[in-house]
Amino acid sequence: MFQKEEMAANGTGVTSPRTPLKSILTEKAKGIPNDSAGTVKAQTIEELHSLQRKRSAPNTPLQGTAGAFANLSEDERQRQQLQSISASLASLTRGTGPKVIRGDPGGGKYQAVSHVAHHHHHIEAPVISVSDSSLKFTHVLYNLSPGELYEQALKYEKGSFLTSTGALATLSGAKTGRSPRDKRVVIDDTTQDELWWGKGSPNIEMDEHTFMVNRERAVDYLNSLDKVFVNDQFLNWDPKNRIKVRIVSCRAYHSLFMHNMCIRPTPEELENFGTPDFTIYNAGQFPCNRYTHYMTSSTSIDINLNRKEMVILGTQYAGEMKKGLFSLMHYLMPKRHILSLHSGCNMGKDGDVALFFGLSGTGKTTLSTDHNRFLIGDDEHCWSDDCVSNIEGGCYAKCIDLSKEKEPDIWNAIKFGTGETLSSLFLDHLTWTTIIVLGLIFLPLPPPFVSAVLENVVFDEHTREVDYTDKSVTENTRAAYPIEFIPNAKIPCFGPHAKNVILLACDAFGVLPPVSKLSLAQTMYHFISGYTALVAGTVDGIKEPTATFSACFGAAFLMLHPTTYAAMLAEKMQKHGATGWLVNTGWCGGSYGSGNRIKLPYTRKIINAIHSSSLLKATYEKTEVFGLEIPNEIEGVPKEILRPENAWADKEAYKNTLLKLAGLFKNNFETFTEYKIGEDKKLTEEILAAGPIF
Template sequence: MTTFDLTKYGIEVKEIHRNSSVPVLYELGLRLEEGTAISDVGALLVYSGEKTGRSPKDKRVVRHPDSEKNIDWGPINIGLDEHTYMVNRERALDYLNTRPRIYVVDAFAGWDPKYRLKVRIICTRAYHALFMQNMLIMPTAAELEQFGEPDYVIFNGGGFPANRYTSEMTSKTSVDVNLEAKEVVILGTQYAGEMKKGIFSIMNYLMPLEEVLPMHCSANVGEEGDVSILFGLSGTGKTTLSADPKRKLIGDDEHCWTDDGTFNIEGGCYAKAINLSEENEPDIYNAIRFGTVLENVVYDKKTRKVDYTDTSITQNTRASYPINFIDNVQIPCIAGHPENIIFLTCDAFGVLPPVSKLTPEQASYHFISGYTAKVAGTEMGITEPQATFSACFGAAFMMWHPNRYAELLAEKIKKHHATAWLVNTGWTGGAHGVGSRIKLKYTRAMIDAIHNGDFDHVNFVKDEEFGFMIPESCPNVPSEVLIPRNTWEDKERYEQVKDKLVALFNENFKKFEKDVNEEIVDAGPKRSLSVES
């Protein structure tokens, strides 16, 4: 416990724990927070309560003349007036003042000192403090002494609800970002990911002001210093494929591309734990130990052994751990300019090739589109593949119009001569229900071929509709797997399904067209005349 003073925020609580050690946070959590336990390998088992995932419809951004013109207002960035923000802030502070103890985390977001933010988290649970100490970059004792005033403060009053009858509130949950006050207020949710993504949203706003591209991606670096970044929505293999024994991990989720190179925003990883196994994801599995937070998992009450297949609490089970819990990691998490940009998609329609090369304009198009597909059976009522599009592979956290990020990406690809690739980790030989999932060993072999430069010396064929270039051979991958049409028995059906997917891409992109550069619009797929007629 420290004698740290929070009275400048109107917080009068006397017992304040600032940047506490892991054992201290374990002790406090186990003693004071219901349902908290230790797993058989030493991880802290915690529950987030009613909310087991983010609440994107309850996120608000305060409207202010200084930032208003930059923000892409709409269903993702929903506006909030200053008065309502102050009502919610007061509600959070009142709640914090009713607590017997407060936790403070003072740490950094961003490994590059030129761009990093000093962040202060004020929260009421040991679990939240440990989570953010895992996810941020912790200062040394000397850095903490010189920390001074933070750049941004998060007031986490998530144990107390928002008032649904307050103007502009839609539920008991509210996550409010105030860029001018440099604050985030959380009410009505104890899901820890809201704090992490609040900081990412702030970086997504600030970085383009400095011509820096913030990215929702993983990144790794080879022995020669060659950097790859991997974009992909949930279920596409972003975390799995970035953990490569032949390459050092830079980070698994949030990065920036500057004039100097790449840096990780975070100090830790927040990995999905559903169906986790040592065989399939050894790096993540072995990172779960003393100091790791295991969120909303089910475990044996006698042995404390976790059942990663049990999703009775939520499918969104998670593990949070410092990045140095991964053996093969680059510390500090900074590297050079990316040589390869890899867009991962799980195409359940089975028509995208397992690997293809994109032009910079096509890269921007696919970046803005952010495509993957939900599989039939994962949700009630879904009987065939469902296309999912999330702009910039992280629409929920993007503050500017997607074109701003796409322009930055295209500029940096051209300036630093990076190569963009589309890698399909989904279906081959037919759509889901007919075909089969592309083997992980083949996808790994294709990623290896990208890194080894093996595609520099092979023939490519152009896809007539999508326009990207497909390699005709790849080491350790049967050549017939590479051309999707060849894997389908029913060629006519392949053409029909492909035409449907092209139409879905075109329909989704209509909402961006008026604000997107013409050459990016032209880089999108074209419907086949033979199928249309």
């Protein structure tokens, strides 16, 4: 009887007599007050150490909450959870999943699944032989906390270090950027008709069978390891359109990265998680077999929409997982008439929402992180009939040349510690009517315990201070931090319909004006064009400044034809009266090499003028060739830089460069001239006429 009660009380079925150690009192000690707070409730050192780590969720989920597992005993619930993970890792040829147990094979203390874990805990890690896979156990490190993941990384992953601010610095291996040429999408009867294939499309086809070959390769590799990390998390803050994802990976770094980047479930949500909507198998440390059909390198990133799975082989760059899930959302959301956007998003205290579109490195993260506004998200959003919502739970900032002075919020986010939810100071500025009218809910959540991951940065061996100017490993150094690390993040991350749509282009040619106001047709023209000219790339291998056109400012992630997204954007902008802007965050006064990059403080002034509506009231002049409306003045921005031709010393060179760029725009748009944008024939014609005229 007593035993039963104790089992129910600690929820594990493990019973241990907890008689405290008797303290020995000598004659001398009698009468002397004991300064210790009591005696230790442990009989052995192991037990003492086991007391140090308090059992908590998710290992000990809360009792009594309703949901998928509501009527199950704790043992049964955990058994089903392990079964689900085993099924995720199942070999399709052998027809079975591995024997999974919870816990760290290195002797760590995570094995909450009592009976299974206890029996096999002492098994020595065998020399791995795949043919013995049915005999061995795969340890599952399930939704570990940042602290646990830190320990795993520091203990077992070479190249993992603590920086002076407590961030985890790590290396992503040979790949320090995405590998879009190695992306494959399974073509089947459904996707053949639904998806965007062919010229300009990022979706390079692969057949179902080849996917299975790569999946098996990844699963076999994962099964051959002593341990794998499993994250069960969410995408999309819009509760009606939340997607459940499971990420299986082999590195603590990957698990921590996704912990930061996806939405973190509460213990209750995790308990009721059930079957994921999509699963990633990240076996990035292991290459694909180049003799496999469709493979052109040893890297392969494969999406199978029918199986709801993604396989990663031959790259450890964590951005592949983040952007792979983004591709998934670009498929799932439009099916629900929701527009998925490669954009940053923030909101003013009056509820004015701005979207920041732009290719990698154009300023989405930098400019959406604004101390005077609420951050909704830095990179991936959905625009539904109800709201604009962030897909992710974290930000992924470029950190080359990061400075505390210029970007204090990002700088301060690169740490280990607790996140700040919306500061009360900021709340004071919000009137209650605003809160009620906008239906904003600011949850008084306890600050979560989280930590940033720094990829491929260089730091001082002794002080552990990061040198953000050092490009020794790569130019594409990155920080991934949970959104709560930005003090004025808006949690939950959604807001009302967008008022301003800002298209960012980093124009290395230096001929686009720092800011221009766009008509709806021009907005669509530039959205479909998706221009930028970067100097250094996120995309693996590209280091030179080149013009890039990427439809919808994110062709690499589109699943459907660009005009599908464009038509939805046009409709939403019309419906909600949003204004489009083109902002050049790149060069002025000359091309890359002779001119200079526009100073961030000037760009911020421009963006402020857009937010405050003051720019809307300015007087404008139209430019030649591109027909862009340029404001005559903006407070705090030198007048000379607003008109590019004034900023260039060599007017002849300016004109030639302008025409060169116009030609590139025209060539690029040729593929789109035969498409209709939605039902509106008039708009389609206007869009075609909204490009450069020369």
